[in-house]
Amino acid sequence: MSGAADPAAESAVLTGGFAEAGVGAARAFRVLLEAMARPGTIRRLAGAAPPAPLSPAAGAVLLTLADAATPVFLAGAHDTPAVRRWIGFHCGATMPCDPAAAAFALGTWEALLPLDRFARGTPEYPDRSATLIVELPRLLAAGARLAGPGIRREARLNLPDPAALATNAAAFPLGLDFLFCAGDAVAALPRSTRVEAA
Amino acid sequence: MSEPKGPAERGKIVTEPEPISYNFAYLDEETKRMIRRALLKALAIPGYQVPFASREMPMPYGWGTGGVQVTAACLVPEDVLKVIDQGADDTTNAVSIRAFFARTAGVRTTTRTAEATIIQTRHRVPETPLREGQILVFQVPIPEPLRFLEPRETETRRMHALQDYGLMHVKLYEDIARHGEIATSYAYPVKVEGRYVMDPSPIPKFDNPKLSMCPAIQLFGAGREARIYALPPWTRVESLDFEDHPFTPSKADQACALCGAADSYLDEVITDDAGGRMFVCSDTDHCAGRRGEAS
Ligand SMILES: [Zn+2]
Numbered sequence: 001m002s003g004a005a006d007p008a009a010e011s012a013v014l015t016g017g018f019a020e021a022g023v024g025a026a027r028a029f030r031v032l033l034e035a036m037a038r039p040g041t042i043r044r045l046a047g048a049a050p051p052a053p054l055s056p057a058a059g060a061v062l063l064t065l066a067d068a069a070t071p072v073f074l075a076g077a078h079d080t081p082a083v084r085r086w087i088g089f090h091c092g093a094t095m096p097c098d099p100a101a102a103a104f105a106l107g108t109w110e111a112l113l114p115l116d117r118f119a120r121g122t123p124e125y126p127d128r129s130a131t132l133i134v135e136l137p138r139l140l141a142a143g144a145r146l147a148g149p150g151i152r153r154e155a156r157l158n159l160p161d162p163a164a165l166a167t168n169a170a171a172f173p174l175g176l177d178f179l180f181c182a183g184d185a186v187a188a189l190p191r192s193t194r195v196e197a198a
Numbered sequence: 199m200s201e202p203k204g205p206a207e208r209g210k211i212v213t214e215p216e217p218i219s220y221n222f223a224y225l226d227e228e229t230k231r232m233i234r235r236a237l238l239k240a241l242a243i244p245g246y247q248v249p250f251a252s253r254e255m256p257m258p259y260g261w262g263t264g265g266v267q268v269t270a271a272c273l274v275p276e277d278v279l280k281v282i283d284q285g286a287d288d289t290t291n292a293v294s295i296r297a298f299f300a301r302t303a304g305v306r307t308t309t310r311t312a313e314a315t316i317i318q319t320r321h322r323v324p325e326t327p328l329r330e331g332q333i334l335v336f337q338v339p340i341p342e343p344l345r346f347l348e349p350r351e352t353e354t355r356r357m358h359a360l361q362d363y364g365l366m367h368v369k370l371y372e373d374i375a376r377h378g379e380i381a382t383s384y385a386y387p388v389k390v391e392g393r394y395v396m397d398p399s400p401i402p403k404f405d406n407p408k409l410s411m412c413p414a415i416q417l418f419g420a421g422r423e424a425r426i427y428a429l430p431p432w433t434r435v436e437s438l439d440f441e442d443h444p445f446t447p448s449k450a451d452q453a454c455a456l457c458g459a460a461d462s463y464l465d466e467v468i469t470d471d472a473g474g475r476m477f478v479c480s481d482t483d484h485c486a487g488r489r490g491e492a493s
Contacts, residue, residue, distance in 0.1 A: 025227065025231075026222060026223070026274045026275075027274050029230075030274050033238070033333075034415075036238045036242060037241050065231060103235075123359035123360070125249075127236070127240075127243060127246065149429075149434075150431055150432060152413075172393070173394075175242075177242045190241060190242035191242055
């Protein structure tokens, strides 16, 4: 880390957490619980103000779920000193980490590729798999068709690569789980969701 | 800034107690994060048991510490909490858990199923159909449905990994051979989305069909065994059975002596020393609602 840090950047590290940590995390988790339980639904996840290029939604995911027990992999343009310091200060998460060891991986879809470098669990412990926090320009209830647990009939979401996500689902119960973030919006795609290109 | 206290004040009895600061919903933030991560993985792999680092809670294990930890990880201040024990809101267990969360999370509580946003339950699914936006948290004593067939955890893990559920079917079929029907009437095993065999907790098999395609989120917490599992809404849950012996969600062939319901699960209660008995709804809120007595 550089010795002569910019004071404005230093103070930005200390801000941007939940206003009321315990209750803020509780409310954010409830949004994530509903999102994971109802794949493809787009929900508002506000309350965090992380440094760019992290979206507020992705910041809130990390504040809610990441800590010293969860190595976080930062991909591409998300791997900046400011982002590392912010996550380090607010979550205490281990960074940098090897992709294969990551509990959470954060970045744009392109930066996160290839997906096969992340853990997708073992037959005995399929839960020992990474959750990918994918930054998208926007979330829309359009595009790829989603079906499976949590979806009454059908849901649609503008997934970046439906074929790759269908392949991920085909490995169920192994697989990666996804949280797509855009601004202060979030939508989840667990491995249990079957994906079909529109 | 307060003035430094002079000698005259030193001997004074302090009447204002220090405010006791609880973590929101009792558990510390690190523990809640760990449980929350487990809950999300549980929803992503319906019916699979996720291990978690279960904590000591200020209540004995038999009181549903697994359910309490799951509820604590899910609660927000806006929630309205209902707690039932075998269908009743007024047992010591249910009253204690409600009071615990009213105090540590400041949430409102209710006995009305329709009003609740989170319902923690032991041994029943409410009769009133659940809706989107509600969470049902089950207290689970033994989460592993294969445990009574195979005591070794490494073996049961392997059986789930390989979908090796033959032993379970053999056991159920032996029931049929011996009793003419499947004798299991509580904790009747289910299969989730055609993949994982799951213990629905010791609910009567009458309640099993309510688990399937339910609009609410269903979460299961086993404290002593340190396992969490889940059913997302709209998830297919089938009770194990055989073509020639299909599953039947049986109940006492009676109507409730209090409200007349013929379609709710009934408990047989002794009414006097002479051995008098009657059947009444196990779900006290449902029964009271039908009698128009709900407050
Ligand atoms: Zn009744």
